[in-house]
Amino acid sequence: MEAQNRLFPVFLKLEQLDVLVVGGGNVALEKVSAMLRNAPNSKISLVAPFFREDTLDYLKDFPQVQLMHRPFEVADLDGRDLVICTTDQYKLHVQIRELAQQRHLLCNVADTPALCDFYLGSIVQKGDLKIAISTNGKSPTLAKRIRAFLEEVIPDDIQTSLDSLEALRKDLKGDFESKIKALNELTKGLIFKK
Numbered sequence: 528m529e530a531q532n533r534l535f536p537v538f539l540k541l542e543q544l545d546v547l548v549v550g551g552g553n554v555a556l557e558k559v560s561a562m563l564r565n566a567p568n569s570k571i572s573l574v575a576p577f578f579r580e581d582t583l584d585y586l587k588d589f590p591q592v593q594l595m596h597r598p599f600e601v602a603d604l605d606g607r608d609l610v611i612c613t614t615d616q617y618k619l620h621v622q623i624r625e626l627a628q629q630r631h632l633l634c635n636v637a638d639t640p641a642l643c644d645f646y647l648g649s650i651v652q653k654g655d656l657k658i659a660i661s662t663n664g665k666s667p668t669l670a671k672r673i674r675a676f677l678e679e680v681i682p683d684d685i686q687t688s689l690d691s692l693e694a695l696r697k698d699l700k701g702d703f704e705s706k707i708k709a710l711n712e713l714t715k716g717l718i719f720k721k
């Protein structure tokens with residue numbers, strides 16, 4: 528059978544959620560900065576006995592991010608919506624994932640796909656346009672390359688098109704079906720001209 532990626536992408540309103548990151552090293556910085564680049568006001572808490580200098584430096588600009596300088600405790604999961612594990616303690620990650628499942632709390636373990644309920648994707652951003660890329664965990668590096676390619680080929684003025692379309696969409700009169708027809712007609716030659 529043909530290979531299939533069964534992950535289901537959604538676009539989270541992260542700033543409405545409460546995120547716990549366990550660990551404060553390189554991987555924590557990678558995951559936290561990915562979240563804050565997209566959603567700068569996210570409520571994120573990090574717990575770790577030791578934080579790397581780079582992580583602390585980066586987080587200086589985000590005063591709402593809470594740092595807890597101690598090992599993980601079970602009560603840290605209280606009230607969270609997502610938990611992301613980034614430590615070098617595999618057994619701790621297995622334990623956290625079990626606790627998370629009991630609480631119906633979605634869990635990502637950065638270096639262990641088998642323990643993840645969701646993966647982070649590579650993200651292309653051009654104004655309001657956002658594209659998330661996944662390789663089904665097979666090659667994050669390829670996802671990164673595809674991101675760079677799309678960043679290059681998608682025109683920087685895509686936002687102008689989006690703004691015009693939003694205005695048109697609001698102005699269009701008629702029933703749902705005639706709106707769809709009109710919008711399809713208008714966008715026919717918009718980007719991918721042959």
Ligand SMILES: C[C@@]1(CC(=O)O)c2cc3[nH]c(cc4nc(cc5[nH]c(cc(n2)[C@H]1CCC(=O)O)[C@@](C)(CC(=O)O)[C@@H]5CCC(=O)O)C(CC(=O)O)=C4CCC(=O)O)c(CCC(=O)O)c3CC(=O)O
Nearest residue numbers: 561637638640646647648649661662663664667668670671
């Ligand atoms: C499954 C997943 C779970 C998750 O982390 O959510 C996962 C897992 C693992 N990553 C590993 C390594 C690397 N990850 C990156 C980079 C990124 N990794 C990201 C996502 C994901 N990584 C999820 C799958 C996404 C998908 O479906 O494609 C990105 C897209 C998003 C983000 O992290 O924000 C971000 C690119 C952002 C960008 O730039 O666009 C690089 C490259 C680099 O840093 O330059 C390397 C080193 C090179 C390499 O290995 O390719 C390892 C091996 C660890 C080890 O060797 O011990 C594992 C574990 C394993 O595979 O077993």
Ligand SMILES: NC(=O)C1=CN([C@@H]2O[C@H](COP(=O)(O)OP(=O)(O)OC[C@H]3O[C@@H](n4cnc5c(N)ncnc54)[C@H](O)[C@@H]3O)[C@@H](O)[C@H]2O)C=CC1
Nearest residue numbers: 550551552553554555574575576577598599613614615638
């Ligand atoms: N550095 C990288 O880019 C990559 C690292 N990895 C793997 O990911 C893991 C983490 O890597 P790094 O972030 O580089 O390590 P790191 O040493 O920078 O960070 C580990 C963090 O875990 C914290 N920690 C340890 N025990 C804890 C506990 N009981 N509770 C809460 N926090 C605890 C430490 O205080 C530290 O902040 C390692 O297993 C590494 O092999 C995998 C792929 C790439």
